[in-house]
Amino acid sequence: MDRRLPARCCDVRGLVGRCARGPAPGRTLHVSAIVLGAILFAGCASPKWVAVRDAPHNPLTERLALLSRGGPRPTERTLIFLRRYDLQGHVHDNPVELVHQVQKVIDQQPSPEALSAAAELAYVGGVKSQMLVESQQAFNLYCASVAYSYAYLFNPRFAQFANPYDPQFRGACDLYNGALEAVLRSVNKQGKLQPGQSFSVEVKGHQYDVTIESRNVPWPAGDIKKFDFVSDYQISGLTNVYHTYGLGVPLIAVRKDHAANDPVEKHYAPGLSFPVTAFLRCLPDDPARVAGDKAADGKRHHRAVLELYDPLQSTDIVLADQHVPLESDITTPLAYSLDDPSFAALDQPTTGFLNPKKLKDLAGIYMLEPYQPGKIPVLMIHGLWSGPITWMEMFNDLRGDPELRSQYQFWFYLYPTGQPFWRSATRLREQLADLRTTFDPAHQEAALDQMVLVGHSMGGLIANMQIVNSRDDFWHIASNNPFQLVKADEKTNAALERTFYFQANPSVRSVITIGTPHRGSYFSNDFTRYLGEKLISVPETMTARLAKLRMDNPGFFRNTQMVDADTTSLDSLSPTAPILPVILAAQRPPWIKYHNIVGRLPASDWQVKLFGDGDGVVPYSSAHLADADSEIEVPAEHDEVHRHPQTILQVREILQAHLREVKEGFPEVEVQTAQRAISVSNER
Secondary structure: OOOOOOHHHHHHHHHHHHOOOOOOHHHHHHHHHHHHHHHHHHHOOOOEEEEEEOOOOOHHHHHHHOOOOOOOOOHHHHHHHHOOOOOOOOOHHHHHHHHHHHHHHHHHHHHHHHHHHHHHHHHHHHHHHOOOOOOOOOOHHHHHHHHHHHHHEEEHHHHHHHHOOOOHHHHHHHHHHHHHHHHOOOOOOOOOOOOEEEEEEOOOOOEEEEEEEEEEOOOOHHHHEEEEEHHEEEOOOOOOOOOOEEEEEEEEEEEOOOOOOOOHHHOOOOOOOEEEEEEEEEEEOOOHHHHHHHHHHHEEEEEEEEEEOOOOOOOEEOOEEEEEEEEEEEEHHHHHHHHHHHHHOOOOOHHHOHHHHHHHOOOOOEEEOOOOOEEEEEEOOOOOOOOOOHHHHHHHHHOOHHHHHEEEEEEEEEEEOOHHHHHHHHHHHOOOOOOHHHHHHOOHHHHHHHHEEEEEHHEEEEEEEEOOOOOOOOHHOOOOOOHHHOOOHHHHHHHHHHHHHHHHOOOOEEEEEEOOOOOOOOOOOOOHHHHHHHHHHOOOOEEEHHHHHHHHOOOOOOOOHHHHHOOOOHHEEEEOOHHHHHHOOEOOOOOEEEEEEEEEOOOOOHHHHHHOOOOOOOOOOHHHHOOOOOOEEEEOOOOOOOOOOHHHHHHHHHHHHHHHHHOOOOHHHHHHHHHHHHHOOOOO
């Protein structure tokens, strides 16, 4: 039951949960004003997830005084080098000539110190040339800086002198990254920063012919619409930024839109972006080619490859017999996606709550990364008046763990929260089966049979209904008569059967519920349910079909809540809803691990004193489960409990334990035996 609103709206939303919880009659007018206020304010704009920086982030800014009044200048260590070789008088001369003079030193007395000075002077010269709008000269100098810093880092001749503890070594890494980014910005402006493209750069008679190749990026090369630079953006909507340090330029790869009728594409959220790291590798010279090219145009030709890596798949590469860590940022591309208008169209919690039929075409299981065979799915299910966006804090933190992201893929279930949760649970069963048919029609992918479900609030009840066996228990909520005697057309009959009769999904192995009202919530009281009936729009076709069902079966149903068209999600969450004790008592397969996280504010908190023990919306007595395999209490309000650090740490530990159990192997014979027993018990 949460909705991540901008700061000016959060207080209103929070008051709804807290004040509507209490059943005291004297609060009715106060509660109505607050609820109506929350609905009116729910349409305010979503928060910004990224902001464009005034200037790109550059680790060389302070070191080279890039923003100082005197303009960029070399470090004292480089000035010492220039004084030693009597070159200090050239500092303010033409930067190309200065680099040329240093090159003469390198030709006569090659050393790491000379290469470092050349890389730094070329970069400083590139910045100065760029300020003077001498674009081609700036481009050439940046290319020279890349070449010199690359030689400093990887020339085998100087390997014995490499000292990673020397600030000059890290400086060479920063120069490589900064100069390469400047080169790529220029290439990007020309429209050539795409896999399969090529470009050439010239450095003092040496021409580097560069091809761009995708190494391990899981999306097809043709899927990339454009690249943006991570350094241009500042995170504003996520708490933690996962950035690793090494070599390469972190990029944001923006994905192209695809045809909506593709069965695979319907599971990929629109407006997706993904992280890429660009690394320029110089290839060994081909002697025959070099000699021929030099005779033709007087230049020495070299080959290089701009390699594009997915940092979610690779954290380092091998070069010159050493492991080289990649510079990466996996959080900024995520925030960039969340800011995309197409992606934001999925975040319609108010529409999903008040007008479920309008969200019908968008509802489904979404992925923010391509489907990855061999990785275990973690399906996250949001709560009332919410959407997949609510999981981004947890998703960002879990994906920031290298072990977890190497073993898990994260999916998100979007559904209209205005409808009762059992309808959403029925639809989720169908969509999980459809997804399996799309991506693994032969059911050969073992990882898909180790699925983990994570549900917040009402999403926990939807998750719960994926791991229980109905037998006749759910049908008996509605009627004591045999199901076969109901009079209904074929379509209605099939819909009833899908709702009331189901088995535990054998592909689910673990469930984590967070702040879930297992026994209902006083948020769903007489007033809010009445308001829900007035405001929540139910599809007319459903209303007509279920009205006819009741008319054709007079006296057949003893409780009509589960077959009434006007039943809303608020009705389904009432402490008096008859389905809740049935779910708690339902048969759960023995292979399921069940974990529960309860929001429980400190006893000294004013909300506890005013509203009672719990998280402000769900009472502790409703959220607590005595028979869970694990349960922890988190001191957080209902709408924050799934974003709380303790909750995310607990989920991380559960997923790590799940991996250990998968490696040890589940008792498949016992699972198959249990499944057969369940099948027999469900025969009607």
